[in-house]
Structures are given as C-alpha cells and as structure tokens.
Amino acid sequence: MTERGGRIQTRQRSAVWAALEAAGEFQSAQQLHARLRADGDGVGLATVYRTLQQLADDGDVDVLRTADGEAVYRRCSTGRHHHHLVCRSCGRTVELDAAAVEQWARRIGEEQGFSDVDHVVELFGTCRECKETDRHI
Amino acid sequence: MTERGGRIQTRQRSAVWAALEAAGEFQSAQQLHARLRADGDGVGLATVYRTLQQLADDGDVDVLRTADGEAVYRRCSTGRHHHHLVCRSCGRTVELDAAAVEQWARRIGEEQGFSDVDHVVELFGTCRECKETDRHI
DNA sequence: GTTTGTGCAAATATTTTGCACTTGA
DNA sequence: TCAAGTGCAAAATATTTGCACAAAC
Numbered sequence A, B: 001m002t003e004r005g006g007r008i009q010t011r012q013r014s015a016v017w018a019a020l021e022a023a024g025e026f027q028s029a030q031q032l033h034a035r036l037r038a039d040g041d042g043v044g045l046a047t048v049y050r051t052l053q054q055l056a057d058d059g060d061v062d063v064l065r066t067a068d069g070e071a072v073y074r075r076c077s078t079g080r081h082h083h084h085l086v087c088r089s090c091g092r093t094v095e096l097d098a099a100a101v102e103q104w105a106r107r108i109g110e111e112q113g114f115s116d117v118d119h120v121v122e123l124f125g126t127c128r129e130c131k132e133t134d135r136h137i
Numbered sequence C: 001g002t003t004t005g006t007g008c009a010a011a012t013a014t015t016t017t018g019c020a021c022t023t024g025a
Numbered sequence D: 001t002c003a004a005g006t007g008c009a010a011a012a013t014a015t016t017t018g019c020a021c022a023a024a025c
Helices: A011-023 A029-038 A045-057 A099-111 A128-133 B011-023 B029-038 B045-057 B099-111 B128-133
Strands: A061-065 A071-075 A083-087 A093-096 A115-126 B061-065 B071-075 B083-087 B093-096 B115-126
Touching: A011 A029, A011 A045, A011 A071, A029 A045, A029 A071, A045 A061, A045 A071, A099 A115, A099 B099, A099 B115, A115 B099, B011 B029, B011 B045, B011 B071, B029 B045, B029 B071, B045 B061, B045 B071, B099 B115
Parallel strands: A083 A115, B083 B115
Antiparallel strands: A061 A071, A083 A093, A115 B115, B061 B071, B083 B093
C-alpha cells in the first residue's frame, strides 16, 4: 500500500482504489462510479471525483483526456503496460501487444531530447457485432 | 475522406481561419470567439465550434486537450494527421509524424474485426531544458 | 471531540443541437 | 433557387462546490 499523505482511510476511498486496480486500465470517473454501484459499493459521484483528484495530486494515478474530453484515470503501473482496443458501442475490450509502439515511443522521445518518456495509446472502433446490429449506447 | 468540396465559403469561416492564423498557437474555441468579437468580426460561438470541428475533421487543424479539459486548436503546420510529444513541465509540444503508428492502428483494428478505428496517441516526457533546470510548474 | 470526508443537489463550464432565418453558389 | 450555413437559446455532458450530516482517528 502506498503512503498517501495525511489522508483518512475510508470505505469509499478503498473502494475507488480497488476499482481502479480491478479495472487495470484507464477508466473515467463515470465508469468507476457505475462499476462501484454495480458491485454494491455505493459511492457518491462527487466523492469519486474528489478521490481521483487527490490520487492524481499525490501522483498515485495517471490522468488522461480522451478525445471527447472525458478525464480517465489509471493506477500507476510499476511494470510495463499494454494497450487496448475498445468498442465505442458495447465497450468490449481487446488487449493489444504493442511492442512496436513501445519501441517507437521510446525512440521518438530520445530523438527529441525528452527523458522519462511515457506514452498513451488507445484505439477506439466499432466491433463487428455492434456494426451488424447497428447498436448504439 | 477529406471532403472539402461540399463546403461553402463564408465570412465566418474565413474569420475563424484568419483568427487561427493570427494566433499562431493553440487557442480554445472560447478564446477565438472572444478574439473575433474584439476585432469586430461577430461570429456566433456555435459557429466557431462547428467550424473548428470541420477543420479538425478535415485535418486542417491540430486538436489538443488542456489539463482542465478544454479543447484547443491550432493551424497544422503540415496539414497531415499527426500526434504530439508534450513536456510535462513546460508544456512544450513537438509534432510527430507517426505513419508507422497509423498503419499499426489500422491493421490491428482490422485484424480484430473493428471498423471506423480511431486512435489516441500522446507521448509525455521531460524536455531537455526542463530536465537541466529542474523546473516545475 | 475535533477534524476530515461524504452525499446530495445546485452551480459551472464546455460543447452540442433544434430550429427559424440567411446567404453563397 | 435552395442546399448549406448561421445565430440564438436551450440541452447535454462533465466536473466542481456549498452545506448539512456522518465517520475516522
């Protein structure tokens, strides 16, 4: 467990932290809130936002913005990460081995004189099933 | 794909395009709207948004998200779709030509049976200057 | 017991959209 | 002419905040 300042330990924070761990990948506050509610761990949306904000301030999570402006959070990973291909419609997720991209990112960063280069790569599309049924969310 | 034939030339679009050129750097829709109003070129906020969206669709401008979720636009220097390498400390941005990544993303999507595949690729690091001065923001 | 966190709802902020009215080709 | 564009305001989203209540230490 990481040291997280003088913060109080509450059921809600543990739940958010656990949900982030369970997800493993970038999740929006809304997604986490829904996930928690589905699991029976009721946590207010505002509390989810506040908790994520603190975690981000403390550097315990990565924060990103999706193309449509939603903030997504991920527990900082110690080891190497992988990427995902996510269906816009049903949320189905495929894990990707992206060795080629890892190499590309590192090389580009070095070429530009940047250090501690991290990268974010996410693919979004419509999976075959959703395309056929023309389903929308 | 790039469908510019269906677009009408209007005073408003010229004004937005000119404002982008005048700014030279990343500007939010709100900033551009204010700038246009200040210059006496009244353009509705919705029109600014719609115009920027089209320009982005056509690949004529870069779109980025600031840390607080605002979309900012800049006239592309190359006119091609590309990605960014952003310094965590000073925000300096380097445009990347990522043909390799584009291909990889498209191929992976097709392999998995996904259509309309879009992708998000952003690199973050610490640029040489910030590393040397150990600057923080 | 005091300090900090939580939930709810209302408030912000940004961006999108419906619709009647213009306008450019 | 007339499809395409525009402005306005209302709606949709995502996130923040004020405040009374509850919980952790």
